[in-house]
Amino acid sequence: MDSSYWADPVVFIVDSLASLYILALLLRFLLQWCAAPYYNPISQFLVKITHPPLRFLRRWVPPIGKIDSASLLLMLVLQALANFFIVQLQGMAIGIGALVVLSTADLVSLLLNVLVFAVFARALLSWVNPGGGGAASAILISLTEPLLTVARKIIPDFGGMDFSPLAVLFFLQLGKMVVLPPLHALAKLLG
Numbered sequence: 001m002d003s004s005y006w007a008d009p010v011v012f013i014v015d016s017l018a019s020l021y022i023l024a025l026l027l028r029f030l031l032q033w034c035a036a037p038y039y040n041p042i043s044q045f046l047v048k049i050t051h052p053p054l055r056f057l058r059r060w061v062p063p064i065g066k067i068d069s070a071s072l073l074l075m076l077v078l079q080a081l082a083n084f085f086i087v088q089l090q091g092m093a094i095g096i097g098a099l100v101v102l103s104t105a106d107l108v109s110l111l112l113n114v115l116v117f118a119v120f121a122r123a124l125l126s127w128v129n130p131g132g133g134g135a136a137s138a139i140l141i142s143l144t145e146p147l148l149t150v151a152r153k154i155i156p157d158f159g160g161m162d163f164s165p166l167a168v169l170f171f172l173q174l175g176k177m178v179v180l181p182p183l184h185a186l187a188k189l190l191g
Contacts, residue, residue, distance in 0.1 A: 105187060
């Protein structure tokens with residue numbers, strides 16, 4: 001067996017572990033930004049697993065207003081490191097500019113995917129268990145309510161039918177189509 005035999009499993013492990021931790025950081029960032037309940041068990045879990053590196057990083061990276069810049073920086077660095085190792089394991093090279101743009105595109109894609117999932121899950125929960133509580137429901141409401149509120153202001157009332165989740169999902173998918181291809185093209189250009 002040659003070394004390329006092990007490349008795919010190692011890429012899978014690196015990508016999976018990095019993606020899960022970056023997802024935890026992103027969720028913590030979003031929940032902090034939208035003022036989700038801090039003592040929610042899901043919030044507490046995310047705080048506990050992301051606190052050690054953030055506590056260290058916040059000594060040198062202060063927040064910018066309501067934005068936790070230490071979380072953003074850590075997500076970008078981890079995504080860049082994961083992308084760098086994956087590219088190296090695949091036997092390719094990448095420039096620093098392309099790495100930063102590609103990592104930014106990956107983070108934007110993850111953000112949009114999280115929001116799509118959250119809106120879809122909240123709409124599904126409203127049909128299955130309307131008015132139901134719970135830790136997951138509270139988190140979904142905190143994540144999606146800012147987007148749904150904007151959509152409700154734009155979309156007229158259709159006699160009790162709330163089309164705001166559909167509109168938000170439409171614009172999030174449109175955002176993926178508009179924002180991500182130019183970032184990927186720029187990463188290739190900087191290659």
